[in-house]
Amino acid sequence: MSKNWPLWEIFVRSKNGLEHRHFGSLHAADAEMALENARDVYTRRSEGVSIWVVESVNITASNPEHNGELFEPAHDKVYRHPTFYELPDEVKHM
Amino acid sequence: MSNEQIKNLEEIFEARIARDEKIEPKDWMPEKYRKTHIRQMSQHAHSEIVGMLPEGNWISRAPSLRRKAALLAKVQDEAGHGLYLYSACETLGISRDELYEQLHSGKAKYSSIFNYPTVTWADMGAIGWLVDGAAIINQVPLCNTSFGPYARAMVRVCKEESFHQRQGFEIMHKLCNGTPEQKDMAQDALNRWWWPSLMMLGPTDAESIHTEQSMKWKLKRKSNDELRQQFIDQTVPQADVLGLTIPDKDLKWNEEKGSYDFGEIDWDEFWQVVKGHGPSNKKRMKARVGAWEEGAWVRDAAMAHAEKKEANKLKKAI
Ligand SMILES: [Fe+2]
Numbered sequence: 546m547s548k549n550w551p552l553w554e555i556f557v558r559s560k561n562g563l564e565h566r567h568f569g570s571l572h573a574a575d576a577e578m579a580l581e582n583a584r585d586v587y588t589r590r591s592e593g594v595s596i597w598v599v600e601s602v603n604i605t606a607s608n609p610e611h612n613g614e615l616f617e618p619a620h621d622k623v624y625r626h627p628t629f630y631e632l633p634d635e636v637k638h639m
Numbered sequence: 640m641s642n643e644q645i646k647n648l649e650e651i652f653e654a655r656i657a658r659d660e661k662i663e664p665k666d667w668m669p670e671k672y673r674k675t676h677i678r679q680m681s682q683h684a685h686s687e688i689v690g691m692l693p694e695g696n697w698i699s700r701a702p703s704l705r706r707k708a709a710l711l712a713k714v715q716d717e718a719g720h721g722l723y724l725y726s727a728c729e730t731l732g733i734s735r736d737e738l739y740e741q742l743h744s745g746k747a748k749y750s751s752i753f754n755y756p757t758v759t760w761a762d763m764g765a766i767g768w769l770v771d772g773a774a775i776i777n778q779v780p781l782c783n784t785s786f787g788p789y790a791r792a793m794v795r796v797c798k799e800e801s802f803h804q805r806q807g808f809e810i811m812h813k814l815c816n817g818t819p820e821q822k823d824m825a826q827d828a829l830n831r832w833w834w835p836s837l838m839m840l841g842p843t844d845a846e847s848i849h850t851e852q853s854m855k856w857k858l859k860r861k862s863n864d865e866l867r868q869q870f871i872d873q874t875v876p877q878a879d880v881l882g883l884t885i886p887d888k889d890l891k892w893n894e895e896k897g898s899y900d901f902g903e904i905d906w907d908e909f910w911q912v913v914k915g916h917g918p919s920n921k922k923r924m925k926a927r928v929g930a931w932e933e934g935a936w937v938r939d940a941a942m943a944h945a946e947k948k949e950a951n952k953l954k955k956a957i
């Protein structure tokens with residue numbers, strides 16, 4: 546009986562100098578087919594110069610329910626931003 | 640979770656949407672939001688996929704290589720649209736197989752318009768011009784919908800749709816400037832596709848059950864009747880350019896409201912088609928289910944091949 550083709554996440558670099566960006570996902574039997582399908586599904590109008598495919602099960606994602614403990618600690622660390630520091634008005638180029 | 644807690648979460652959730660924040664798949668969401676999105680996105684995906692069938696009918700008989708390449712590219716785009724939407728749908732925890740099963744068993748609906756036959760080449764023109772035209776009107780507001788994966792899919796879809804409509808209009812324009820027989824063919828196609836295109840924008844507001852909730856979730860930004868009016872107002876002048884007559888004797892410019900008045904839509908026909916009694920419902924489902932079943936051995940073979948390759952790789956590594 547048939548086993549379903551696994552799901553792959555597709556990342557495309559739209560031109561050299563830019564990072565690969567998540568474009569979407571698709572089903573394919575293996576990585577090679579995932580690349581070929583990704584070419585047809587996501588780059589029909591020259592949207593890319595490079596493709597990465599990653600089987601979706603291999604991605605570990607953070608849980609939005611833990612966003613508080615993960616991301617909130619950064620909120621009160623204003624000293625990580627340049628605007629935290631006070632400079633005399635006559636200082637230029639800083 | 641207590642009812643109190645759920646109510647609390649729901650309020651926070653609705654407030655996020657009201658602030659124009661996007662909802663992503665792993666975020667908490669009310670069950671109704673998940674279900675409604677699975678229903679609308681899958682219905683949309685099914686429409687893209689079934690929508691390939693009426694046009695696929697003419698690929699091998701397109702009148703020139705230019706037309707054939709364009710039609711082929713358009714139909715391929717529709718397959719792509721279906722795939723973007725299916726994968727957006729799958730982020731909500733439903734599998735592709737379940738989605739197909741719902742389509743094939745008739746449990747899920749797709750757009751009523753694809754249950755009409757494509758009997759002449761001019762139908763390729765009318766479909767691109769009117770059906771894709773109506774689809775664009777429906778889809779553009781969805782680029783801002785609240786569910787992130789749906790909104791992103793719609794941005795891609797909308798970018799690709801405008802070529803669809805233009806290639807359709809070009810076909811009509813060419814026919815309208817050809818022989819009298821060609822022009823008649825264009826008029827005949829308009830006569831057959833006009834009313835189904837108006838119906839495609841959905842039942843009247845009075846009969847549309849989901850509207851209010853959908854507005855809140857930004858699954859809908861304008862009502863069906865508003866979208867229909869917009870479609871009519873922008874399409875009538877295009878028909879004038881073609882020198883074709885819209886098959887509605889009640890169609891008249893209304894100076895006061897700044898838009899067209901139009902005749903009664905035959906909603907009985909619409910509901911008949913939705914319920915499965917349109918001219919081509921059976922044919923479409925037969926083609927779709929047939930393609931799925933006849934392709935089963937290919938899918939199985941590809942999977943078996945992939946597994947064998949993987950096993951060989953492991954053996955070598957040991
Ligand atoms: Fe489409």
Ligand SMILES: [Fe+2]
Nearest residue numbers: 717771800803
């Ligand atoms: Fe289209």
